[in-house]
Each structure stands twice: as structure tokens, then as C-alpha cells.
Amino acid sequence: MNTERRGGTTPPREGRRIVAGSATGLLAVGAALGAAELVAGMTGSVSPVVAVGDVVVDATPAFLMEWAIALFGTADKVVLVTGITAVLFGAGAVLGVIALRRPVLGYAGLAVFALAGLAAVLLRRADDPWAAAPVVAGAAAGALALALLSRSARTARRPGREGRPQAPADAETAPAQVGSDRGPGRRGFVLTATGVLVGSATAGALGRWLPDALGGAGARSALALPAAAEPLPALPSGTDLGVPGLAPFSTPNADFYRIDTALTVPRLDSTRWRLRVHGMVDEPFEIDMDELLALPLVEADITMTCVSNQVGGDLVGNSRWLGFPLADLLRRAGVQSGADQILSTSDDGWTCGTPTEVVMDGRDALLAVGMGGEPLPHEHGYPARMVVPGLYGFVSATKWVTDIKLTRFADERAYWARRDWAVRAPIKVMSRVDVPAPLGRVPSGDTVLAGVAWAQHRGVAAVEVSVDDGDWWEAELAQVPGIDTWVQWVAETALEPGPHTVRVRATDATGRTQTSERTEPIPDGATGWHSIRFTAE
Ligand SMILES: Nc1nc2c(c(=O)[nH]1)N[C@H]1C(S)=C(S)[C@@H](COP(=O)(O)O)O[C@H]1N2
Ligand SMILES: [Mo]
Numbered sequence: 001m002n003t004e005r006r007g008g009t010t011p012p013r014e015g016r017r018i019v020a021g022s023a024t025g026l027l028a029v030g031a032a033l034g035a036a037e038l039v040a041g042m043t044g045s046v047s048p049v050v051a052v053g054d055v056v057v058d059a060t061p062a063f064l065m066e067w068a069i070a071l072f073g074t075a076d077k078v079v080l081v082t083g084i085t086a087v088l089f090g091a092g093a094v095l096g097v098i099a100l101r102r103p104v105l106g107y108a109g110l111a112v113f114a115l116a117g118l119a120a121v122l123l124r125r126a127d128d129p130w131a132a133a134p135v136v137a138g139a140a141a142g143a144l145a146l147a148l149l150s151r152s153a154r155t156a157r158r159p160g161r162e163g164r165p166q167a168p169a170d171a172e173t174a175p176a177q178v179g180s181d182r183g184p185g186r187r188g189f190v191l192t193a194t195g196v197l198v199g200s201a202t203a204g205a206l207g208r209w210l211p212d213a214l215g216g217a218g219a220r221s222a223l224a225l226p227a228a229a230e231p232l233p234a235l236p237s238g239t240d241l242g243v244p245g246l247a248p249f250s251t252p253n254a255d256f257y258r259i260d261t262a263l264t265v266p267r268l269d270s271t272r273w274r275l276r277v278h279g280m281v282d283e284p285f286e287i288d289m290d291e292l293l294a295l296p297l298v299e300a301d302i303t304m305t306c307v308s309n310q311v312g313g314d315l316v317g318n319s320r321w322l323g324f325p326l327a328d329l330l331r332r333a334g335v336q337s338g339a340d341q342i343l344s345t346s347d348d349g350w351t352c353g354t355p356t357e358v359v360m361d362g363r364d365a366l367l368a369v370g371m372g373g374e375p376l377p378h379e380h381g382y383p384a385r386m387v388v389p390g391l392y393g394f395v396s397a398t399k400w401v402t403d404i405k406l407t408r409f410a411d412e413r414a415y416w417a418r419r420d421w422a423v424r425a426p427i428k429v430m431s432r433v434d435v436p437a438p439l440g441r442v443p444s445g446d447t448v449l450a451g452v453a454w455a456q457h458r459g460v461a462a463v464e465v466s467v468d469d470g471d472w473w474e475a476e477l478a479q480v481p482g483i484d485t486w487v488q489w490v491a492e493t494a495l496e497p498g499p500h501t502v503r504v505r506a507t508d509a510t511g512r513t514q515t516s517e518r519t520e521p522i523p524d525g526a527t528g529w530h531s532i533r534f535t536a537e
Helices: 013-043 048-059 062-101 103-125 133-156 184-214 289-294 326-333
Strands: 274-279 285-288 298-305 316-325 341-346 351-355 366-371 385-387 401-407 430-435 445-454 460-467 487-495 498-508 530-536
Touching (some): 013 133, 048 133, 062 103, 103 133, 285 326, 326 366, 430 530, 445 530
Antiparallel strands (some): 341 351, 341 401, 445 487
16 A cells, blocks of 8 residues: 655655655657657658657767767667657756756647757658658657656645545555555545556567567568579579688678668558659659569579778678669660669668679669568568678668669768769679687698689689688689679688797789788778687687
């Protein structure tokens, strides 16, 4: 029952007002966010928190961005979204306390945040008729929660008025209620609060998973990919040496690295997806998913690499992609002369500039819909993305792509090019040691060294290894289906017990050997030899 204490141990009135008020404010913010997520999920429009985050990212100077990325790595998005949410909850707590005395100020505060959210979503998605819906729903839910909770909190704080029984005659219970402003009133508040909390959490979770769970026509689970018009043969045997610890030749979708600026993974609906091809073209057009899937699709084995990959890093992965040749799509539009840049834009506003000549030179540049035998995972661009063999992802691999504009490099700069990264960025020849693991322990005697090497669209001609600064010798290369993928390499050597170092370098098919000079990823990709230390015992 009531755990009322008396006299000096009762918190002062002011303290209770602060507790009830801040709880009210926190819960009202929760209700607003939950409702906004639910409506965003149902209407397929952008979440206001994400939209505000995008605005913050866009407004952040490059040096601060780099600092944040250096500090938080790929968790930078989580940090930003958490930060925005924390600011909202902090402001909510303060407003909740104020609102207990001056309700109008509480609603005014809510309105200010709603307007900021509205500005952010409209900035991001002026063309989406549903853009404002999540903010409106969030503001309504927030106001309702604020009204319910502050009424309940005020009731709880007013003994002898609404919701409080008159001091009962029963001597047993009377002491517990003398001077108390709790009892049923407080219970009412706790009940209301619990209801609001559960409701908001449920709404938020539903908003995130509803579209997929419902499995509507546009959900990823409902998308049936056609077979390629000319399917590729199975991978040649011997592409995967099966050495334990060595990256598999085909990266499973679930293990494929993920790099993007999206604050939360965009979850698009394929029935609402459209790609617009326009700019310096003779015949601009739009294509939807039904039309795209009706075209003769092709398959290609392509290894993607992120320019941010450090020497020895794992921001690289290989898959069999299904899609339509980008060059054919552009030919349909009729590219005008001088349009040297393909400026592609994702649903969430990220932009990417790709040299037109590279896409048109006959390589398997794709508008991809499938990856590893499945529709693209949401994380990797569902329902459609670009993949261009030989170019780092930031200048070629737009996920959730909805707009392709033919333009000139001299006229427009894409997202990373505006932030001091290169404009043209072919993938550099690179090799990595996977086995032994860094600082690993292996049995002495005959030892297996293994790894991967890549030089997409040129091909890897040779991989050399050197142990303990000794002579370079050539590793054995596994099979590859073409020049656009990485290749596994393996080398065997006899080792004395003790500490050892192995280093590796690759040479591409144009005769260019990986340089020993160590450079950072910015602006156009890291260079240097990968070496690892290990112990034979
Ligand atoms: N929409 C969008 N597409 C994007 C990016 C992005 O930030 N947003 N990042 C690019 C970068 S830098 C890389 S390396 C690849 C990574 O693709 P993945 O996450 O499927 O591995 O996506 C590219 N496509
Ligand atoms: Mo990247």
C-alpha cells in the first residue's frame, strides 16, 4: 500500500513538483517521438529526429565532422541521434516542470520544437506530401500526454480536492494520509505515466517494423526478383581456398561492411520507388520498380571498397550483383556531350558524382536490385543502388538511389567532394594479410599465410609476401571469375619458433605495384603495405 513517511522525511513540495513535472515532460517527449515514428513508418516519410540530424550534419563544418568521425567512427550517427534525443528529453523535463505552474508555457515550448521539426522535414522532403504528418502527429501526442499527465500530477499534489478522499475516520489509515498529497492521486499519476510510456514505446517500435511486418506490396519480403536474362555461370571452383580465418570469396550479405551517412537505415517501399534520369540528356525519364524488373537484368561479380578503408582494414566486400546496366539506362536518356558527371542522389539526400566515361566504357556498372541472391538488404540500398566496378563507393555506389542527373564536374559537387575528398577515385591496388591473425599464435614449422588482394577492373597479376624483412616471394593466387573482384592468396613457409612479421604487396595487371608509402584514406584512398606480427610456437 502506501509507503508514506512523515515529518522531515517527506520531500519538500518543491522537490515533488520537480519530480512530477520532469517526469511529465520526459513522458510527453516520449509520446511525441513514439507517435512521430509510428506515423513516419506508416506513411513512409522521414522521421523528424533523422531530419533534424541531417540538418545538423549538413550544417557541420568539415573539420568538426572529421573530428566526430575520428572520435566515434561509424558510431557517429548513433551519437548524433542520441544527442538530439537527449536535448529533446532535457528540454522536455524543464518544460514539464514549468508547465505544472504555467501550462501555456509547456504547450508553447512543445510548439517551438514542433516548428523546428517541421522546418527540418520540409527542408529535407518538400516534395513528400506526407512529410509534415509525423511532426503533426508527434505534436498532438505530446500535447495530449502533457495535458493528461500534468492534470494527473496536479491532482496528486492537491490533497482534499479532486481525486483525494476526505480524511477518513478510520484511525488505521488516517496517519498515513495526514499532510500527504499522495495516495490515490499519486497512483493515478503513476498509472497514467505507465500508460503513456508503454503506448509511446509500442508506437515507436511499430513505426520501425510495421512496414516490413505487414509485408505490404512494397516490402522487401514481398519483392520477387526475376532471374537474370543471361545468368552468370557458377563461380569457378577454387575461388575460395577455405583457409580458416581467411575472408570468404563471397561476403555473406549479413557480414557485408556498411558505410553511409544515413542516421537510421532508410526503409523504402519498392512500390513507391522511382528513379528520375534527367539533366544534360535528350529524353529525361522516370522508371519505377515494375518497369526496372521487366528489363533484361544482368549479373556481375564485383568487389566494393570504401575509400576510408585503412591498410589492413575490412571496409571491402564481394558479392554477385543483379541489376540493369547503367550505361543502357543512360543511353535511353541520351547523354549530351559535355556531361562528364553522373550526379546521383539517394532518397535521404546524399549525393555522389561518378565520371560518365567510366560508366559508359563497357564495364559492368549496374543499377543493382539484388545482392548475393536476394533483394538488396535495407542497409545496402533497397530497393535499388548503383555499383560500379573499379571506383570507391563514395564516387559510385549510391544506395537508395532515386535521382540521376547528368551534369558537369565544373558545375556541381557531390557530398564528399564538397568535404575535401577526391572527385575522381579509382580503387588503388591493395592487399591484406588475414592469416595469421594480428598478434596471432601459430604452430612453428610449415605455416600457412593467406589473405586477399584487389585491384578492381584491372585485376591482380601477382601477390608477394616477405617474412621478417626477407626476400619477397610470390604467393599462389586463387581463381577469380573476372577482373572486378578481389582474389584470395596463400603462401606457405617454414618458421622457427618466435616472433615474426609478414608483409604483403600486390601488383595489378597494368604492372603497378602497391607502394610502400603510407598515406591516409583522405582524399582518394590509403596506400602502404599491410604487415602483421605473430608468434610461431
Ligand atoms: N545513400 C548513400 N549511399 C552511399 C553512401 C552514403 O553515405 N549514402 N556511402 C557510399 C560509400 S562511402 C560506400 S563505401 C558504399 C558502401 O556500401 P555498403 O554500405 O553497401 O557497403 O556506399 C556508398 N553509397
Ligand atoms: Mo566509402
